[in-house]
Amino acid sequence: MLMGRSKQTASKTRVVVLTADADFEESVKATFSAGAQIDLTVVTGTMPEVAETLDVEGATVVVIDLDAGRADEMQALQSFVSRIGTRPPVVVVTQTFDADAARTLIQMRVADFLVKPVPPLELVRACARVAKTPASDESKEAKIYTFLPAVGGAGVTTLAIQTALLLLNSGTKGPASTCLVDLNFQQGACADYLDLEPRLNPSEIEPSPERLDRQLLEVMLSYHASGLAVVAAPNRPAEMRSFNPDVVTRLLDLVSTHFDYVVFDMPRTWFSWTDSVLLGSNNLFIVSEATVPGLRHAKQLVAAIDERLGDGPQPKVIVNRFEQKMFSSGLRRCDVEQVLGASFVSGIPNDYALVREAIDRGVPLDSVKPGNKITTQLKKLIASQAITPAVSSAMPLTKKLKLSLAR
Ligand SMILES: Nc1ncnc2c1ncn2[C@@H]1O[C@H](COP(=O)(O)OP(=O)(O)OP(=O)(O)O)[C@@H](O)[C@H]1O
Ligand SMILES: [Mg+2]
Secondary structure: OEEOOOOOOOOOEEEEEEEOOHHHHHHHHHHHHOOOOEEEEEEEOOHHHHOOOOOOOOOOEEEEEEOOOOHHHHHHHHHHHHHHOOOOOEEEEEOOOOHHHHHHHHHOOOOEEEEOOOOHHHHHHHHHHHHHOOOOOOOOOOEEEEEEEOOOOOOHHHHHHHHHHHHHOOOOOOOOOEEEEEOOOOOOOHHHHOOOOOOOOHHHHOOOHHHOOHHHHHHOOEEOOOOOEEEOOOOOOOOOOOOOHHHHHHHHHHHHHHOOEEEEEOOOOOOOOHHHHHHHOOEEEEEEEOOHHHHHHHHHHHHHHHHHHOOOOOEEEEEEEEOOOOOOOOOOHHHHHHHHHHHEEEEEEOOHHHHHHHHHHOOOHHHHOOOOHHHHHHHHHHHHHHOOOOOOOOOOHHHHOOOOOOO
């Protein structure tokens, strides 16, 4: 079965090709034998025959020739890529091809795919390109803003969205890459408020969270016209959903290494992954309302987070829909300050008509009414918090938290 395999040398580029097509084999040999720096190994056979045994140790690139229209070949490819992990990169050459096949190949995170007939130069280019790409571009580290509810309906989603849009537009050289993540998997509203199709399907990632990489993430992102990236799952109101914490942690890791800013819209329920999100945050906002129970819950939540996270980020309370009327019977600023003490950072004005119109049209508040009071107040708050040094830094979340992903 093994043909033309020469000794592996560190300085050479080792290309392993699997094919059962004599013509393709001929063409590959002619193409790669021209380069003295290429150590070519051609394995004759099909993916189902060799998925468990194909030796790619030390290979720079693996080229797999198959028919993406055949379920057995795709299944074998799936088990092969699961076995080898992210390196070496895999280039698939396929006989037949359609949109479903493309989606499946992207989800398997193969590095590239080409459709036969493949011009030799195209194959060389594809191999050179994927060999050069580092395993992952984990150079960025996002500033993470997390919004937590003290009570239901306080305005977490509204404020998370507006903050994400402010951060997006805070870049000095064009928009800063910003991702809004709706962690209310059961009944999220971010996608609806922005009029987007939610594309996150956690059950697709569930079997092997470590497979979630930039390419797969890209498939699961929705983009707002402003350029804001949104991670949100479709609502399934009648389903009891609980997600593997590894999926959530992996997702957080990816977004925090690929965007400048990440904003989390958190659910009220405390999940097993909640601590990780809070610990990885640079700014933690509890959103409440100016009612006695609202302030009480906010105070309890501040105390609970302080106790759980110790030296982690200090939670700050935002009182939303805050009205300061002279003769109103509602709570006044001094009442709020008295209950919340130093954790109270901002009162966001009440403007129901404005928020409702923005939600109904799926647009930012500023598009409905430029310079409105809500956005202005939020901008002030974000600017004042930006000088707070990040508590945790320079590492992806999993490393920061020493969390290990299930392999
Ligand atoms: N500053 C505001 N002024 C007036 N109305 C507001 C304001 N912020 C939010 N609202 C309104 O409050 C309601 C709840 O807002 P939102 O959905 O953002 O809250 P939430 O905390 O995410 O709710 P849930 O608990 O359902 O997730 C919406 O109808 C929204 O229009
Ligand atoms: Mg919400």
